[in-house]
Amino acid sequence: MIRQAGLPIVPWRILTASGRIDALTGAETERACHEALRQDPRVALDLREVTYLSSAGLRVLLATLKLAASRNGAFALIAPKEGVREILDMSGFSRIIPIVDDVANLE
Amino acid sequence: MAGVDIFVSFLHSMAHSMAVVIMAAYFVTRAAWFGDVLDGRASGKTRAKIMVICGLLGMLGSMAGIHLHGATASTQFLGPMLAGLLAGPLAGLGAGLISGCHRLLIGPAFTIVPTLAAGVLVGVVGGTYQQVVTRRTGQMIGATGATLLAILAEICNTTLVLVFSHSLAKTWALQKSIIMPVFVANVAGTVIFFHFIQSLVNERRIRQQRDQFLAQNHKIEGELSAARDIQMGMVPDMAGGAIDWPGGRLFAILHTAREVGGDFYDFFLDREGKLVFTVGDVSDKGVPAALFMAMTRTLMRGLSEPGQLPHELLARVNQELAESNRTSMFVTLFCGKLDLATGELGFSNAGHNPPLLVRRNGTVDWLRLPPGLVLGAFASSTFLMDKIILGPGDSIVAYTDGVTEAMDPEGGMYSPERLLDTIRARPGASPRELVERLDASVNAFAAGAAQSDDITLLAVQYLGGRAPAWGAVPADGAGEAFVPSGA
DSSP states (O other), rough: OOOOSSOOOOOEEEEEEEEETTTTTHHHHHHOOOOOHOOEEEEEEEEEEEEOOOOHHHHHHHHHHHHHHHOOOOEEEEEEOOHHHHHHHHHTTTTSOEEESHHHHHH | OOHHHHHHHHHHHHHHHHHHHHHHHHHHHHTHHHHHHHHHOOOHHHHHHHHHHHHHHHHHHHHHHETTEEEEOOOHHHHHHHHHHOOOOOHHHHHHHTHHHHHHHHHHHHHHHHHHHHHHHHHHHHHHIIIIIIIIEEEEEEEEHHHHHHHHHHHHHHHHHHHSSHHHHHHHHHHHHHHHHHHHHHHHHHHHHHHHHHHHHHHHHHHHHHHHHHHHHHHHHHHHHHHHHHHHHHHOOOOOOOEEEETOOOEEEOOOOOSSSSSSEEHHHTTEEEEEEEEEESOOOOHHHHHHHHHHHHHHHHHOOOOHHHHHHHHHHHHHHHHTTOOOEEEEEEEEEEEEETEEEEEEEEEEOOOEEEEESSSSEEEOOOOOOOOOOTTTTOOEEEEEEOOTOOOEEEEEEHHHBBBBBTTTTOHHHHHHHHHHSSOOOHHHHHHHHHHHHHHHHHHTTTOOOOEEEEEEEEESSSSSSSSSOOOTTOOOOOTTTTT
């Protein structure tokens, strides 16, 4: 990747989620992500400690992706566990939200 | 009597009086008519009752008190004070007069006027508070205000007794020694009584709130029940068993986790005679999911056209859903279009769980799905389709993740593997038998744990040519395996 000299590199704001993201915990996750997007245009959600993602959780991710897009920002996911990755693949979300293995790989 | 003896017998008498006050407080505050008293809406009859009861209370207080040549230590003024505070100045006045009756009997004469005057004064003052404050605002006097009133009565009485006394010094000496205990007893009595009143007021308020809440709840339950009926009307009724067409048979089950939910299945023959069948699962649960389900199901039916390929239908439905979607809800969906004459099955996928393909020779495998995003996310999403040929006796089993993610009491999941194994155990079964067996299997696995998500199961079997050469298959498919000739 070539960076133009003189342009500032926009940093990513990293949020870490843990446990289940479902109907009970989704609202909190959504609030945190949207709050972060209000301050930083690029937000990444670290899913290393997330054990389960329900359809309510997927809805939160979709809403966050749309919000990021509307602000010309970006939203990405970091290192989902195997089960969570399967859910993201099956629903097709892994092809609309960038997923990286590590923070370092965020562009 | 020595000073200590006076004090001890005074304590004794006070304890008596307090016991009476407490008992009276308990019964009065729990009387049926007391509610009206608290609201300031007591009838004349009720107010008369209160006047008499409180008058008697005052009289009892006087009788239990200690009287030493005009110096009185008793709770005689509690009665008229309460009468006034609860039922107005007239009741207070009446109770003041009644409670002074004992004084009339025992004398000394110079204390009669002070006693009656103090009793009437405290009754009227209390009654004025009741008229001015309680009747307007419904606010009963607090313990502090009541205590001040009690003290006022005692001050008034003591002052008037001293005024009317013939031997001021002697009377004052006696009064001085009992001032403290009298105040203490009257304050205690007042505080206790008003504590009862306060807890009663709270109790009433809580009961009112609870009744309101229950009524609201009941109404919501009624609406949910009506909504459920509407939603179940959108899902084809399977009460009569499997549906048969020439060349095909289908059975399905849907168990919502709540009154209304986001799962659905649907099927119909389009104008070309092809069987279009769908299984879908809306994100989230409850009323929002049900509304989105209704939209999706209706769009699928409304936008379906003969000759249209499954992925084209999904694209059109997706566009409509995405455009009227402010909350980022979505639906996963599997849609198949089966040609009942040839066994050709075209299918498309929107983020849904892969169905199972059950071949007549017993092989059971996951149907490989073309990738596709959930419906409703982005209006411009495109979808793909794939095609397979079903042979006579082959089946497709579709489901929602309420099946594979059903949990047992320990939190273990049913899992796709168990679904596969359960079908593999006896693959050659009719749609109804397959679905019912899977349903029972999930039920047994859950072992009583609460159903947390909607459960949908659908099985469709291609039967082959219109006039089967290999013997009739029973219409309800109950338990009969499909056996082609020569097998």
